[in-house]
Amino acid sequence: MPDFVYKALVKVIDLYTRIRDRVNPEWSIRNSPRIREWKLMAYTYSRSPIGLVGGSLVLLFAIIAIIGPALAWQPYWEYKVVENPDLWLSPPCFPPSCSGFPLLGTDEWGRDVFAMIFYGVRISFVISLLIVLIGAPVGIVLGLVAGYKGGVVDEILMRITDMFVAFPGLVLAIAFATVLPQRIRGLLEANVQLRDFLLFLFGLRPEEYGQLASLLSVLLALVIVWWPIYARTVRGSVLSIREQVFVEAARSIGLSTWKILVRHILPNVLSPIIVMMTFDLATAALLSASLSFLGLGPQDPVPELGFMISKAGQYFPERSWHIVVFDGIVLLLIAFGWNLLGDSLRDVLDPKTRRSIEVRLRAKKAGKGGKSD
Amino acid sequence: MGLLRFLGRRMLTFIPTIIGVLFITYIIAYLIPTDPVRAWVGGEKLLNPEALEQVRIKYKFNEPWYIQFSFLVSQLFSGQLEDPIRHRLVVQELGTKFPVTVEVAIFGFLFTVAIGLPLGIIAALKKDTLVDFFVRFFALFGSSMPSFVLYYFLILALFVYTQTTYLAGVPLPSDACTTMIAGLPTSIPVLGHIAFYIGQIPMFGAAFCGEWSVVVETFKRFYLPGLALGMLSGGFIARITRNSLLDALSSEYILFAKARGLPKLWIWRHALKNTLVPIITILGLQFGGLLTGSIIAETVFNIPGMGRYIYESIMRLNFPAIIAGTLLFAIIYVTVNLIVDILYAAIDPRVRY
Numbered sequence: 001m002p003d004f005v006y007k008a009l010v011k012v013i014d015l016y017t018r019i020r021d022r023v024n025p026e027w028s029i030r031n032s033p034r035i036r037e038w039k040l041m042a043y044t045y046s047r048s049p050i051g052l053v054g055g056s057l058v059l060l061f062a063i064i065a066i067i068g069p070a071l072a073w074q075p076y077w078e079y080k081v082v083e084n085p086d087l088w089l090s091p092p093c094f095p096p097s098c099s100g101f102p103l104l105g106t107d108e109w110g111r112d113v114f115a116m117i118f119y120g121v122r123i124s125f126v127i128s129l130l131i132v133l134i135g136a137p138v139g140i141v142l143g144l145v146a147g148y149k150g151g152v153v154d155e156i157l158m159r160i161t162d163m164f165v166a167f168p169g170l171v172l173a174i175a176f177a178t179v180l181p182q183r184i185r186g187l188l189e190a191n192v193q194l195r196d197f198l199l200f201l202f203g204l205r206p207e208e209y210g211q212l213a214s215l216l217s218v219l220l221a222l223v224i225v226w227w228p229i230y231a232r233t234v235r236g237s238v239l240s241i242r243e244q245v246f247v248e249a250a251r252s253i254g255l256s257t258w259k260i261l262v263r264h265i266l267p268n269v270l271s272p273i274i275v276m277m278t279f280d281l282a283t284a285a286l287l288s289a290s291l292s293f294l295g296l297g298p299q300d301p302v303p304e305l306g307f308m309i310s311k312a313g314q315y316f317p318e319r320s321w322h323i324v325v326f327d328g329i330v331l332l333l334i335a336f337g338w339n340l341l342g343d344s345l346r347d348v349l350d351p352k353t354r355r356s357i358e359v360r361l362r363a364k365k366a367g368k369g370g371k372s373d
Numbered sequence: 374m375g376l377l378r379f380l381g382r383r384m385l386t387f388i389p390t391i392i393g394v395l396f397i398t399y400i401i402a403y404l405i406p407t408d409p410v411r412a413w414v415g416g417e418k419l420l421n422p423e424a425l426e427q428v429r430i431k432y433k434f435n436e437p438w439y440i441q442f443s444f445l446v447s448q449l450f451s452g453q454l455e456d457p458i459r460h461r462l463v464v465q466e467l468g469t470k471f472p473v474t475v476e477v478a479i480f481g482f483l484f485t486v487a488i489g490l491p492l493g494i495i496a497a498l499k500k501d502t503l504v505d506f507f508v509r510f511f512a513l514f515g516s517s518m519p520s521f522v523l524y525y526f527l528i529l530a531l532f533v534y535t536q537t538t539y540l541a542g543v544p545l546p547s548d549a550c551t552t553m554i555a556g557l558p559t560s561i562p563v564l565g566h567i568a569f570y571i572g573q574i575p576m577f578g579a580a581f582c583g584e585w586s587v588v589v590e591t592f593k594r595f596y597l598p599g600l601a602l603g604m605l606s607g608g609f610i611a612r613i614t615r616n617s618l619l620d621a622l623s624s625e626y627i628l629f630a631k632a633r634g635l636p637k638l639w640i641w642r643h644a645l646k647n648t649l650v651p652i653i654t655i656l657g658l659q660f661g662g663l664l665t666g667s668i669i670a671e672t673v674f675n676i677p678g679m680g681r682y683i684y685e686s687i688m689r690l691n692f693p694a695i696i697a698g699t700l701l702f703a704i705i706y707v708t709v710n711l712i713v714d715i716l717y718a719a720i721d722p723r724v725r726y
Binding site: 160163164170172175176182279283289290310316321324331332336338339340343 | 389680683695
């Protein structure tokens, strides 16, 4: 397994260098130290069991998220009322007691929980990715500017982030998630193309654009809560890097502020930020599920994991333990995958740890080889 | 003296933060396209335009925004602000909700410390063994667990099957005790005030009057949410403790102590003292977070605390309550930060302000 991962990663790196060479001849020769460092990263990553487990979990859920809605054998909008056809709703049930063959039991709409998990994973995966991929860049840019410019700009930006940090995150998110849906709904009604694209992204059908508005408000609310942490962290690292000689040198050549920030400072603050983003993907998945658990996210019939668990809570534990258990495990595994990946990336992306791990592994290998000879 | 000056300066920088927090809350309120007055005035009054108009005038909704804002804030600081849905003073509402949250926070904090510190210390001392692996696994597990799922499992184990707890109400001291505590500030000058505020927390009030059965009931009621909160954040504390103890163990003075041949217990004690500095910070912030109330825990465990109150207020667009709650949160945040700073100086003699 480790060798396979290492070879695959090296192949990807080689492919990338070949493409860069095609565009820009001799790129790989000028950047050979960088390429060597990438291969070293691939080596240390492929040797960390935590990282491999986390990576495969993330990969598994990414695949489920991509092809899940197509695989789900029961569309979420098809309610089968199994027990009480005249009541429309029936309590959730687990296989031996209910008719048909739902793999993991049914919810109160008579839908197979396993099929609903496919949709739920898609929603949860996409929303956490969007939260971090929108929130982090905003925070990074503001942090870069605040840290590099200093003075009044810094003071104002940091006071603003202070205000956001002084709020308990969940309360602020709840407040925004309550306020935003109506505004977003208007926006979605005006932009049909944006709406269709987002519906496709979340794996929902066109009828659900009202639910999409509340889903997006959860997304936006969490983005608003998210960026201050990044702004603070980035600013902290920029403050120390700004004083270093290479930045001084770049400034003395007369490079523009923008270029100094992007080409010289950003790469130096990026690796802890990437680790943070990986951990935050787990937190974002959990927090968005928590908001839907509180009833702020999409409503019926959208099978959001947190919302399904909150509905199952009404019948807990006799009739609906399976929904809480299985949906809970899926949420747990999504977050667990990202956390494991982040834990190993922290070692892989830090140049010093990377080196020491490599030295230790090679020494171990050499020792083993010596004994067998 | 230096510490006092530092604290004074910190306090000054916190003032714009608090005003800003209030302002953000107000802006959020302004984003709402619906009329909050219609949400407050329920039932038959909704059909009566005069009643609507009265409420609107009472909360200055027909004035420009800055008058509304200054009205809300000035009423809030003078304690006259009324909750438009419950028709009680917001201060009174917070006065009944906040002590409950404090109780839960104390239990949560105790469990966090009781789970996190020992696990972290053991993991650091037995580094790279199976124990260490399990502790690290537990830490990651705690940060990946959806909180509400854990709460349901704990309810299943400790409420449904073993029935060692219950999930309704808050144990309160008897009426005689409450009136006794309410009379304290007038009878004893300074200590009385302190005792009065501590006595507002039902558990401590009951203990003060010697009503131990209420204390036991409180323990039975709140240990489950406490355990749940402790399990979620204990892993995080364990990880911090482990890393910082490992840092301390690999430093030179420990090497020196080993070289002198000190017993292991002494060496660990030296290391632990230096480990505490970062942990105190994290624990302080954790406690601050618990004091603002865990909305999900309070919903699942049915606790009438701050988190639920704020959540319900947001859902019903109850702005006076939301603004008051936000102010309380901001004050908690500021105080916790200050206390952590003071503790820092007290523990670490190198830190001087």
